[in-house]
Amino acid sequence: MDGRDWNKFLLPYQQAVEELKVKFKTLRTELKAREEYAPIEFVTGRVKRISSILEKAKRLSVPLDQIETGIEDIAGIRIMCQFVEDISTVAELIRKRRDLAIVYEKDYINHPKESGYRSYHLIVTYPVQTSLGSMPVLAEIQIRTLAMNFWATIEHSLNYKYREQLPEDVKERLYKAAEAAFLLDTEMSSIRQEIVEAQQGFEEKSGIVRKVLNDIQSLYFFRRIREAAQFQLRFNELWEQEDIWGLTELSAEIQEALVRAGKSSNP
Structure with a gap:
């Protein structure tokens, strides 16, 4: 293990999360103030725990001196939407922003993971203004519906319990639950108007x-x-x-x- 000061290391990520949360919440408020439909239901954010960073670095074989570029979700923003259609709208709003840059995107809506996981991810670089100058920070923005988020939260808890080794019967039930959640999203979309x-x-x-x-x-x-x-x-x-x-x-x-x-x- 390297001898870095983890508290100082995480400061820019914490700043990035707080600033991005404020910006996306402000975007929602602005849309509502203009009496436009706001596709953002609510916004959350977190900085990965040190133990989780180290575990992921080990799993992905990322050297500790390359964590800044090797792990993309140390700073994480989650944007919740009511409808599946809102996800593409929010993604487009993010693409148009000039205060961050898109690195790449991962579409788990049209191409769900084998587990049934659905979400839309954007990996971005966000410039944080620190006392030492501007510092680009990698952050992951996840956009999903409330139903997708409920399922993902349950899956995360079960993976933690079973240490990423889910029993086959649990995997199967989780997959069925994911399909049921997506069916709910589809039904809600049919009466969206x-x-x-x-x-x-x-x-x-x-x-x-x-x-x-x-x-x-x-x-x-x-x-x-x-x-x-x-x-x-x-x-x-x-x-x-x-x-x-x-x-x-x-x-x-x-x-x-x-x-x-x-x-x-x-x-």
Whole structure:
């Protein structure tokens, strides 16, 4: 074993993971703010444990002084999607980014592993700005559906338990479970439009409600207490009736009231 300081060695990888997580979460927020469909459900990330790095280096016959280039997933990002179709959309968004470079891609969606594992992997180099200057870090970005992720998590746990030597009956059951998970993804894709429309309707309703309540509070700020109270009563009625069209009209009226309030406070 070499005498490297592992804590210092892993610092750039930890920085890469944190920065990439923020960037992909921000991308999701931006898409939703623009009222576009966001193919990213959520993002996670991790830095490989030292023991796992050493085990993988041994398994792949990677010399310890070549770990930086020989092991590509020390920094790992996982992006979860609702639908299989979303995976290619997210991959394309990543390809267009200028803050990282694609090294190569592995398509385990159309070409699943023998175990049944499905996911889409992109190996990228990401430049981390350190106190010593810019340092390119290899990172693996996995894109998968929630069903694929559930299966992969179970497989990982079982492989850990059996030390990568799964009994044949467990392998067979895992493979059947992988096919069932993919069937679920296929079924969800068949009603994708209905699901997306329902989610967008919910987001629209949530956005209108948030805007109306915030604007009513703004009226209180301008000391339009009576007017704000009347709008609040109307909101309560429309909310009980689940009248989205009525809430939209109410929002427009409150906006007009805010404009008048702003003018009167600045003669």
